Amino acid sequence: MSAPQLPVELVERIISTAWHMPLSSDERISFMRSSMLVNSTWADTLDLVSSRDVYIPSSAFCDYFIQQLRAQAPAAATTSPSSFLSSFLRGANQPPKRTMRRRPANLACKSMTIQIANVMTHPDKHTHPRLPMGAVLDELLETLDARSLAPNLRRLTIEYLDAGFTDVFHRTGLAALPPQVTHLELRYAFSADTPVWLVEALREKQTRQRHIGWISKSITHLSVIGAGKNTVSDLLRACPRVQRFHGEGLKFK
Incomplete structure (x- = not known):
């Protein structure tokens, strides 16, 4: 039975x-x-x-x-x-035989999440992290914009793991952020075995950015989890039309 x-x-x-x-x-x-x-x-x-x-x-x-x-x-x-x-x-x-009709992937996509993890053991303020998925994000956003794909995409979430706080400001793909994306969420997390003192140092000593490689006037909702005040201030500079902002403290995974 x-x-x-x-x-x-x-x-x-x-x-x-x-x-x-x-x-x-x-x-x-x-x-x-x-x-x-x-x-x-x-x-x-x-x-x-x-x-x-x-x-x-x-x-x-x-x-x-x-x-x-x-x-x-x-x-x-x-x-x-x-x-x-x-x-x-x-x-x-x-896979099993399909039994339901689906919307095409191009029309179905409403939110997108990508994790950009540092493949090095721990972040360090004196070394540059290795972030292979960062290049994946750049290519993805540039393709979406150039070919006018995913017209119903509204939210982009970037999850940084052991990556520090500066990478987002130099992501070339964010300069091509499709105009239909109105919600941007940044999540910063660190491995559970990362020394607390190191994480606090990275966060508190993060200075304001002299140059930001992109500006988005389509972002109206911004959420930043796990970053310090200078990182938040720079993100608000990059997204000058934000109407709603949400922020939380650091997370450990």
């Missing part, structure tokens, strides 16, 4: 809660792959949630996501779009 099916509304609530948890890139990819193997309802619901609130866990996923946005742009949209998520994961596991 097979187990009873959960109501679709409950499945969506479970998946949405798990999807928006602060997962690492590896944890998120594992969750994506596992979800594709539960059943068609679970897989389809993950497609729905993940295409609306997109997380970019790797450069490979970003490349494939851009391909799907371009393929499913209005001029090339089909009446029965395939799941970009299941297609991306098909190399490892064959």
Whole structure:
């Protein structure tokens, strides 16, 4: 006797809660792959949630996501779009048959989150962090703007891990931030084993930026979590039309 099916509304609530948890890139990819193997309802619901609130866990996923946005742009949209998520994961596991119709990825995307992690052991004010996902963000934003993709994208969240506070001001991709993006959220976090004194020093000794490489007049909502007052002041300079601001203290992961 097979187990009873959960109501679709409950499945969506479970998946949405798990999807928006602060997962690492590896944890998120594992969750994506596992979800594709539960059943068609679970897989389809993950497609729905993940295409609306997109997380970019790797450069490979970003490349494939851009391909799907371009393929499913209005001029090339089909009446029965395939799941970009299941297609991306098909190399490892064959996903179940699709049972729900989905909006094209290009129209479904409303928010986007990317984690930029320092691959070095700990941040240091005397060394430059290595941030490979920063280049991924730049390419993604420049492509979205140049090709007028993701017209319903409204929120961009950048999660910095062990990365310090200056990188955001030099991200070339933010100069091409699509005009439809009105909400920008910056989250700064540090590994649990990072010395507290080092984190406090990085935060409190962060000076004002002499030069900011981008200005966005479309951002009206700004959220900054884990940064000091000088970083916040510089972000407000970069986003001069902010109407609502939210800020919180430092977080450790």
